Amino acid sequence: MKIVVLGGGESGCGAAYLAQKKGLDVFLSDKGTIKENYRKFLVESGIEFEEGTHDEERLLEADWIIKSPGIPKKAAIMHKIHQKGIRVSSEIEFAAEFTEAKIIAITGSNGKTTTTSLIYHILKNDDLKVGLGGNIGKSFAKQVADENFDYYVLEVSSFQLDDVQNFRPYISLLLNLSQDHLDQYNYNYEEYALAKFRITENQENDNFFIYNKDDEMSQNLLQKLEIKARMIPFSIKEKMREGGYLTNQKMVVRLEDEFAMDISELSLVGNHNVANSLAASIAGKILNIRNESIRHSLMTFQAVEHRLEQVADFGGVKYINDSKATNVNAAYYALESMKQPTVWIVGGVDKGNDYAEIEDLVKKKVKAIVCLGLDNQKIIDFFKDKKELIYSSSSMEKAVDIAHSLAQKGDAVLLSPCCASFDLFENYEDRGNQFKNEVLKIEKAAN
Structure with a gap:
């Protein structure tokens, strides 16, 4: 062959x-x-x-x-x-044909990397032989060639799912759907959403599909699609007879037995991370991981780099790197979690963004916008009547300088770009690392 x-x-x-x-x-x-x-x-x-x-x-x-x-x-x-x-x-499909390991595959528009890393952390903490791969970490195929893991936790993108014929994970998770990568899907949101649902299309009734009951597009498509896997929902809005939910500041997972913990004990903050923690806990329960082990993992997990990562706190200003927010929905979560007036660094390669989704949050939380990109016109045009302070820059050094000059004691500077990074940077990691370097330069000079 x-x-x-x-x-x-x-x-x-x-x-x-x-x-x-x-x-x-x-x-x-x-x-x-x-x-x-x-x-x-x-x-x-x-x-x-x-x-x-x-x-x-x-x-x-x-x-x-x-x-x-x-x-x-x-x-x-x-x-x-x-x-x-x-x-x-895709590599995912190819490598899966050469392993008998149980695969836990995670997709969604936002929170994939965090939830994938969290599930890996839960399994690793319980001493299971587990590999981490897909869109994160080392090549899944290389691990299949060299390692002898019993489980793989894989972050899977819509692009990887486009090229699926037989891929059949033991557990699949679809965290949420929002308009992203539409330029690759004929600017058709449903076409993109259906690509995500391919994660479950080959699953049988001895497999599990974990999905978000609060997600409107997921609910719409579930009316039309025939899912063979056992479906387990999670929600932060309503109680579930089976699945995961939030009630009275406590997260609860009900399957054969019950797991519960106060959300104040979670190492991750924000409602979106409660949802991610619920999804990860359901996967843990399916795999018969002990409640105490899941609790310990949720309390000790370290946030993913470039995802709401606190870089520095000096002069009374917090500097936060959310470079991984490459779509509007991801920036929504970041802005929602901000507790102080925010100088927002935004911009890059627009993927068909609709900024109306975050308009109210920007009015409420953002004191100034610093655009970072080769073409900032769409962002400027959308927000010019809504925010007085809008600045344009085409380098990270300039963007951070402007943001630093605008931020006062009690404020935050947030890099949450809403856009792809390829106009000025190699990738979102390069963008995030440059942000961190520029912030630390200013901190050093201030001290």
């Missing part, structure tokens, strides 16, 4: 490595430049590869193409591959 892997990043290199280890004929192709560490890995592993081009003739001879999630499905090469009828899978 001829395997061609498209993309030479973490997932692509891992998939090529697994293919080679399983004795398959594998070739990796990346139209861009492969990073030095991945190039070295491919050379040392003896995997044939090309970069800076696609040998189309060779690609179109493949029996199975493994596509990295960063390659747009509308790319010209993908059109030719689909025309030839070649099977296309």
Whole structure:
């Protein structure tokens, strides 16, 4: 069988490595430049590869193409591959075919990384043999090749789910839906939402599907879709006979038995994190993890980097890095959790954002807006009649300088961009790290 892997990043290199280890004929192709560490890995592993081009003739001879999630499905090469009828899978789909481990897969528009990391923390704390992968951490495929885990906790994006034929997790979680990546889904919200629901399409009645009862789009689609897995809801608005809910500042999970704890004991703050904690606890209960172990994990979990990460507190001003907020809904959660007047740094590559969703929160919580991007016009036009103080910048240094000059004692400076990072930064991590560096420079100068 001829395997061609498209993309030479973490997932692509891992998939090529697994293919080679399983004795398959594998070739990796990346139209861009492969990073030095991945190039070295491919050379040392003896995997044939090309970069800076696609040998189309060779690609179109493949029996199975493994596509990295960063390659747009509308790319010209993908059109030719689909025309030839070649099977296309994501690394997630490919690697799952080579493991008997139980897979817990998490998707949603927001909170994926936090909830995936939290479930991993719960399983690890209970001494289970567990791997962490997908859109986070090390390549799932490479772990399948080298490790012997009983469980995998995977963060899964809509782009990875687009290329699913047989992927069947033991437990799937759909945390929430909001308008994101619409540029890749014909600006059709339902089309994007249905891509997320593919996480459960191959599940059977001995599997579990955890979903958000408060999420309007999820509820609408559940009326139309036939889900075979056992469905378990969570809600922060209403009580559940079975599932997870919030009542009197206490989170409760009811399955065969009951787990409860005060939300004041959670290490994560904000209503969205109560929802994430409920979803993670349900997964823990399905896997028969003891209540005390779940409680301890929820109390000791450390927040994910670049997600409402407190960077510094000096001059009476808090500096918060939420660079991972790449859509409006994620910024909504960040703004909702702010307790003090906020100087908000926002902007980047717009993905079809509707800022009306956060208009009221911005009026209530934000004292000044600092735009950060190559093209800030859409944000400026939307908020110009709603906020007096709006500034424009095209570098992190300038944005942080402006925000620092505007913030007074008792305020917060929040980077929660609402947008993708690719106009000025390599990725959201690079954006968040630059923010932290600039803030720490100012702190050092102030001291």
